[in-house]
Amino acid sequence: xxxxxxxxxxxxxxxxPNLKANLFEAxxxxxxxxxxxxxxxxxxxxxxxxxxxxxxxxxxxxxxLDYEVVFKTxxxxxxxxxxxxEKKIDLLILGALQRERFLKYYVGSIxxxxxxxxxxxxxxxxxxxxxxxxxxxxxxNGLKDPKTEQTIKVAFYVAKKLSSEKITIVEEIKQDQISxxxxxxxxxxxxxxxxxxxxxxxxxxIKEIISHIPETYTxxxxxxxxxxxxxxxxxxxxxxxxxxxxLLVMNAPSKMTFWDRLFPHDIEHILTELPTDVLILQ
Numbered sequence: 095x096x097x098x099x100x101x102x103x104x105x106x107x108x109x110x111p112n113l114k115a116n117l118f119e120a121x122x123x124x125x126x127x128x129x130x131x132x133x134x135x136x137x138x139x140x141x142x143x144x145x146x147x148x149x150x151x152x153x154x155x156x157x158x159l160d161y162e163v164v165f166k167t168x169x170x171x172x173x174x175x176x177x178x179x180e181k182k183i184d185l186l187i188l189g190a191l192q193r194e195r196f197l198k199y200y201v202g203s204i205x206x207x208x209x210x211x212x213x214x215x216x217x218x219x220x221x222x223x224x225x226x227x228x229x230x231x232x233x234x235n236g237l238k239d240p241k242t243e244q245t246i247k248v249a250f251y252v253a254k255k256l257s258s259e260k261i262t263i264v265e266e267i268k269q270d271q272i273s274x275x276x277x278x279x280x281x282x283x284x285x286x287x288x289x290x291x292x293x294x295x296x297x298x299x300i301k302e303i304i305s306h307i308p309e310t311y312t313x314x315x316x317x318x319x320x321x322x323x324x325x326x327x328x329x330x331x332x333x334x335x336x337x338x339x340x341l342l343v344m345n346a347p348s349k350m351t352f353w354d355r356l357f358p359h360d361i362e363h364i365l366t367e368l369p370t371d372v373l374i375l376q
Contacts, residue, residue: 098127099184099185099215099248099251100123100127100184100185101129102130102132102181102182102183102184102185103120103124103127103130103131103132103184103185103186104131104132104133104134104174104177104178104181104186104187104214105117105131105132105133105186105187105188106134106135106136106170106174106188106189107133107134107163108135108136109143112189112222113150114150114224115223116187116189116222117133118150118222118223118224119187119219119223120133120187121151121154121157121161123187123217124159124160125157125159126255126256127185127255129184129185130162131159131162132161132163132164132177132183133147133161133163133164134164134166134173134177135163135164135165135166136166136167136170136174138167140165147163162181164177164181170204171204171207171208171211174186174208175208175212178212178213179213184214185215186208186212186214186215186216187216187217187219188205188208188209188216188217188218189205189218189219189222190205190218190219190368205218206365209374212376213376215374215375216346216373216374217371217372217373217374218368218372218373218374219371220370220371227340228256228340229253229256229258229341230258230259230340231258231259231260231261231262231337231338231339231340231341232249232252232253232260232261232262232339232340232342233261233263233264233333233334233339233341233342233343234249234263234342235264235266235330235343235344235345236263236265236266236296236299236300236303237265237266237326237345239345241345241346241375242303242345243303243306244375245343245344245345245375246263246300246303246304247306247311248343248375249261249263249343250307250311250312250315251311252343253311253315254310254311258340258341259315259316260316260317261316261317261318262317262318262319262333262337262339263300263318263320264320264321264322264329264334265296265299265300265319265320265321265322266322266324266325266326266329266330267292267293267296267321267322267323268323268326293321296319297319297321300319301319304317320333325363326363330342330344330364331363331364331368331369332369334369334370335369335370338370339369340370341370341371341372341373342364342369342370342371342373344361344364344373344374344375345375346374346375346376347361361374
């Protein structure tokens with residue numbers, strides 16, 4: 095298990111009303127994870143800009159925050175993506191926009207493009223805050239996938255570093271795994287038996303993964319296994335929302351093709367309406 099998955103963190107720095115909150119969130123995470131922070135600004139180098147960033151981050155001097163400011167001109171998406179590769183950034187933090195009229199969250203066009211194309215892990219923040227808001231409950235996907243074991247391990251690592259109390263592992267199960275038409279009491283009972291067997295099988299698989307995680311990461315954590323029958327991506331997003339999770343941890347899609355635009359990948363359901371802060375792991 096990688097004990098330090100995020101050696102470097104990057105964040106795009108735009109001089110907007112959310113600048114201070116975004117910087118505080120990124121700086122706090124860099125301190126918690128012991129990571130170097132890269133502040134990426136799309137634009138010309140300026141002593142005034144550097145001076146302003148120093149003022150904002152002054153309160154993190156006592157934490158020995160290690161950071162570097164990167165200035166680069168060009169298209170925002172290209173600049174941020176190229177910088178993440180050049181600086182070997184492991185985790186990229188992006189601010190997501192709030193659609194207040196409908197009380198829903200969605201990813202802005204720039205953040206959406208970067209999320210789809212980034213080769214590193216991405217953290218989408220929907221409500222950055224200057225004052226720290228505790229991350230108490232983490233929901234992580236437990237779907238059957240080659241990436242899932244590492245994703246669950248990283249979720250426990252994050253939980254330890256952020257002092258989160260609870261982790262829920264959601265196993266999304268496709269409804270079509272119950273290949274039985276329910277049209278009477280007898281078929282309903284059979285369908286329920288099949289469901290229970292699938293749940294037991296999925297829970298056994300997840301428990302096996304957890305057994306390989308060092309106790310230092312699982313100790314004193316409330317761990318819940320939650321099998322859900324439904325649509326991948328939508329089901330876990332809905333669960334994270336109704337359970338008031340503080341962070342949703344997901345696998346990055348293995349590939350994103352033209353057909354994923356027509357028939358959305360499960361991660362697209364999350365990007366359309368963010369239920370909470372979302373960490374997408376490569």
